[in-house]
Amino acid sequence: MRLNDCDPEFKHEIAATPGGAGIKACFACAGCSARCPVGGQRPDYDPRRIIRLALMGAREQVLASPLIWLCSSCYTCQEVCPQGVNFTEVLTAIKNLAAKAGQAPPSSKVIARQLAAHGRLLEVGEFENEKRAELGLPPVGECPGDYQAILGRSDAGEGEAA
Numbered sequence: 151m152r153l154n155d156c157d158p159e160f161k162h163e164i165a166a167t168p169g170g171a172g173i174k175a176c177f178a179c180a181g182c183s184a185r186c187p188v189g190g191q192r193p194d195y196d197p198r199r200i201i202r203l204a205l206m207g208a209r210e211q212v213l214a215s216p217l218i219w220l221c222s223s224c225y226t227c228q229e230v231c232p233q234g235v236n237f238t239e240v241l242t243a244i245k246n247l248a249a250k251a252g253q254a255p256p257s258s259k260v261i262a263r264q265l266a267a268h269g270r271l272l273e274v275g276e277f278e279n280e281k282r283a284e285l286g287l288p289p290v291g292e293c294p295g296d297y298q299a300i301l302g303r304s305d306a307g308e309g310e311a312a
Contacts, residue, residue, distance in 0.1 A: 156207035170243030172235040176201050182227035182237050213248040219255040269293035
């Protein structure tokens with residue numbers, strides 16, 4: 151990362167986003183990283199590194215990182231932070247900024263295709279409707295038009311996220 155690529159206002163933008171105020175209180179003690187269950191499984195996931203990069207102003211690097219989407223929201227980081235920083239909320243603020251910048255998690259495209267095709271995340275077919283009938287429940291139909299209406303889109307056949 152080059153100094154010219156840094157955005158000194160990035161930390162203020164995170165702090166102004168709901169949940170992001172704690173970023174300014176972090177002094178990178180590594181308490182959050184030491185007990186992180188995701189970090190235990192993925193050595194490349196380091197909450198302290200994400201915060202450090204954000205504080206340094208590495209806007210593009212942070213928002214484009216697939217690692218920001220891995221937090222399991224277990225709140226272990228908050229329990230051990232001596233400054234009381236709720237990293238889960240700070241990371242949610244970072245995720246919201248990433249989504250605004252068009253950096254959605256990879257799974258969002260799959261979700262958008264399912265919603266566009268079926269109007270729900272899970273396809274409900276003949277078998278499921280037969281089981282519902284046995285339980286006295288009404289059948290569930292596909293309603294992709296509802297999803298398209300929510301997004302205000304008229305291209306219901308494409309199945310891509312807006």
